[in-house]
Amino acid sequence: MGVIVQKFGGTSVADIDRIRNVARRVAGTYTRGDEVVVIVSAMSGVTDGLIGLAHKVNENPDKRELDALLATGEQTTASLLAMTLKSMNFPAQSLMGFQVEVRTDHCFGNARIQDIRVDRVRRLLQERTIVVVAGFQGCDDQGNITTLGRGGSDTSAVAIAAALKADACEIYTDVTGVFTADPNLVPKARKIDRICFEEMLEMASIGAKVLQIRSVEFAMKYNVPVHVRSSFSDEEGTMVVQEDNGMERVAVSAVTMNKNDARITLRKVPDTPGIAARIFTPVAEAGICVDMIIQNTRASGKTDLTFTVPKADYRTALAIGKKVAGEIGAEDVFGDDTIAKVSVTGVGMRSHPGVAARMFACLAREGINIMMISTSEIRISCLIEQKYAELAVQALHTEFGLDAQP
Ligand code: ADP
Ligand code: ASP
Ligand code: MG
Numbered sequence: 001m002g003v004i005v006q007k008f009g010g011t012s013v014a015d016i017d018r019i020r021n022v023a024r025r026v027a028g029t030y031t032r033g034d035e036v037v038v039i040v041s042a043m044s045g046v047t048d049g050l051i052g053l054a055h056k057v058n059e060n061p062d063k064r065e066l067d068a069l070l071a072t073g074e075q076t077t078a079s080l081l082a083m084t085l086k087s088m089n090f091p092a093q094s095l096m097g098f099q100v101e102v103r104t105d106h107c108f109g110n111a112r113i114q115d116i117r118v119d120r121v122r123r124l125l126q127e128r129t130i131v132v133v134a135g136f137q138g139c140d141d142q143g144n145i146t147t148l149g150r151g152g153s154d155t156s157a158v159a160i161a162a163a164l165k166a167d168a169c170e171i172y173t174d175v176t177g178v179f180t181a182d183p184n185l186v187p188k189a190r191k192i193d194r195i196c197f198e199e200m201l202e203m204a205s206i207g208a209k210v211l212q213i214r215s216v217e218f219a220m221k222y223n224v225p226v227h228v229r230s231s232f233s234d235e236e237g238t239m240v241v242q243e244d245n246g247m248e249r250v251a252v253s254a255v256t257m258n259k260n261d262a263r264i265t266l267r268k269v270p271d272t273p274g275i276a277a278r279i280f281t282p283v284a285e286a287g288i289c290v291d292m293i294i295q296n297t298r299a300s301g302k303t304d305l306t307f308t309v310p311k312a313d314y315r316t317a318l319a320i321g322k323k324v325a326g327e328i329g330a331e332d333v334f335g336d337d338t339i340a341k342v343s344v345t346g347v348g349m350r351s352h353p354g355v356a357a358r359m360f361a362c363l364a365r366e367g368i369n370i371m372m373i374s375t376s377e378i379r380i381s382c383l384i385e386q387k388y389a390e391l392a393v394q395a396l397h398t399e400f401g402l403d404a405q406p
Helices: 016-031 046-057 063-087 119-126 153-164 197-205 213-221 275-285 311-328 355-365 386-399
Strands: 003-008 035-040 092-095 102-104 113-116 130-134 137-139 145-147 168-173 194-196 226-230 238-241 254-258 261-270 293-297 302-310 332-336 339-345 372-376 379-385
Touching: 003 016, 003 153, 016 035, 016 063, 016 130, 035 063, 035 119, 035 153, 046 063, 063 092, 063 130, 063 137, 063 145, 092 119, 102 153, 113 153, 119 130, 119 153, 153 168, 153 213, 194 197, 197 213, 197 238, 197 254, 197 339, 213 226, 254 386, 261 275, 261 311, 261 339, 275 302, 275 311, 302 311, 311 332, 339 355, 339 386, 355 379, 355 386, 379 386
Parallel strands: 003 035, 003 168, 035 130, 092 130, 102 137, 168 226, 194 238
Antiparallel strands: 102 113, 137 145, 226 238, 254 339, 261 302, 261 332, 293 302, 339 379, 372 379
16 A cells, blocks of 8 residues: 555546546555545646637737636646546545645746645545646745646656655556657657656657656656556556666667757857857847757858757747847848757667767768757757658667567
8 A cells, every 4th residue: 555646648638538537547546545646637638728718818928827727727627537536436636736735936837846745635645535636737935826837747746746755656648658759650669668767858858748857857856766658558658767777778769859949040150259148148038948059160250150949939039149140240140940859869878889970870861961969978869850850750760770570
């Protein structure tokens, strides 16, 4: 007997039948004697629908009000699931983020959890009540509702599991685990049985949306083993755990891609001290996260500077680029939001030389041009034209021997 945290994503609670399916699974765990805390997402499509409504009112909706609106998605699912469990004669109670006291900073739309007081949850568990928590939401120290960024229910689940020192944290989704590539993109992708936090963190940061990146940060910080599995089958999923010696150390264990970035280039920028700071300070002040940066020096004493930003910030970043270019005397500024980033990850990369060369050669064979490259100790990412993204992922998956055997 222990405390089990189970999180169900949007597709798992997409309609009343699926909510019933979730209720049966939760009831099964409860009946075996465990204390169960369930974290739910909004029903699939609901968050997007609410964002669409807000944009009908205002192209740039007020961030505080948008969070109050978006939180209703998870509130709906939490109460529907608690009702369903009660109608099956199981004691259940829904709690919103503020009731669990998921305390966050003030950053509406992308708030960070600072502290969680799980006293109320603990009391309910002691009374043998199933606690259903609305994921994705918290509240700041002034009582305002905040949300944790897209996919944030994963983070709610891991953070609550850490606060409760839960015995298991299970993330139920629409695939059977973490794969060597998005199984909806690469039919030959294989399920990974065990993956370490570090590798999962890299994968999440470059587009494997199966876990929100902050949930992996939490899991790593508090050493919460996470079991990613399907809500539609009983198949064992993927264990995301601390790295250990028993782990396979293939050079590349997964290939990911995302189309969420845009790139901005300032041409013929003066090659003098302080110029990069002049460009990136206003970008940072606008709250925009820059990802890749390259700078080439020309013989003329001028440099070209290219960087990438999230697509959602493209227009703002381009406007800043144009303003700064005028001030510092850059020749030209242009942008491109039809790009994709493909990446290969693997802890084995630390000890296997030649992974980058193999990746570049593979892309070259497919006639794919590389615009930018960035690396970490266990990841190599290439920026390419968006139209080649799927082809690149499939080719790299085959190149690094990840295809499932027929
Ligand atoms: P949920 O609504 O349950 O949170 P998400 O849609 O956020 O589910 O995440 C699950 C999706 O993540 C899958 O349907 C899959 O398309 C995508 N995905 C991307 N990369 C991977 C990967 N490497 N392994 C598994 N799923 C992946
Ligand atoms: N409902 C939110 C979203 O769609 C949070 C989540 O599903 O995890 O991003
Ligand atoms: Mg998700």
